[in-house]
Amino acid sequence: MAVVGMALKSAMDRVSADIDAAFDLLLAIPDDPRRRLYEAMRHAAIGGGKRLRPLLVRAASDLFHVDRVPALRAGIAIECIHVYSLVHDDMPCMDDDDLRRGKPTVHKAFDEATAVLAGDSLHALAFEVLADPETHPDPFIRVELLGELAKAAGPAGMAGGQMMDLEAEASEFDLAAVTRLQQLKTGALIGFCLEAGAILGRVAPEGRKPLRAYARDLGLAFQIADDLLDVEGAEENTGKAVGKDAAAGKETFVSLLGVERARQQARILVDQAIGHLASFGAEADLLRAIARYVVERDR
Secondary structure, X not given: OHHXXXXXXXXXXXXXXXXXXXXXXXXXXXXXXXXXXXXXXXXXXXXXXXXXXXXXXXXXXXXXXXXXXXXXXXXXXXXXXXXXXXXXXXXXXXXXXXXXOOEEOHHHHOOHHHHHHHHHHHHHHHHHXXXXXXXXXXXXXXXXXXXXXXXXXXXXXXXXXXXHHHHHOOOOOOHHHHHHHHHHHHHHHHHHHHHHHHXXXXXXXXXXXXXXXXXXHHHHHHHHHHHHHHHHOOHHHHOOOOOHHHHHOOXXXXXXXXXXXXXXXXXXXXXXXXXXXXXXXXXXXXXXXXXXXXXXXXX
């Protein structure tokens, strides 16, 4: 277990460094009136965060011996979408948060208009990166990546889940509704990460079922762990405000199941996620370690 933990930390550190270096190049600050916009994008995108989604793309790509550069660029794209969603999610019209990744949120560090534009620009950058032939020389691979990311980010995915989350403040959601909400809001982007690795590895859609099942269970386990951190976590560890779901009157896995049952369910989901990888050997060890990490983390 200690060896797996060290391997996971090494992989996380490497992916984080690669993502930060890539954003540093992509978001070079121009010497013109757009400077503030680029500064805001850099504030949101560089430094901090678990980089879990790019790490999942890398781990899924490793199953199929995908080269480092295509996997990294797909990871940059998914991180652009994730970060843009956080920038908008933190704004007063949504969750109204002051702290993200241990530093002021973009609308606090800059202003609301700049935060909107920074989020919009990161969203656009995701698709610009995937469309570039540097991501993959095969245009059919690039188009499939673009289509899958658009679906995962839009109303049938993350944005739809965010809308359900806003509605949750004024409605009483049962366990099925909360599960559906989180499958869209959190699970859809995690699903893309596994799908991207398989697409880059030229795996046919019917051969991706184990990875889709892994992503589904991992996404729910991740969200339950997040709900537990919102109840039990410390702000200095999470890098964001805690206790906000209860204050907003939202139903969560923890409010519906209770702390101990929710923790037990997260562990069951992790075991199921790892079980879906049974047909893979040591090449899936990083995915197995990520699944265990999801319920053991403190941020």
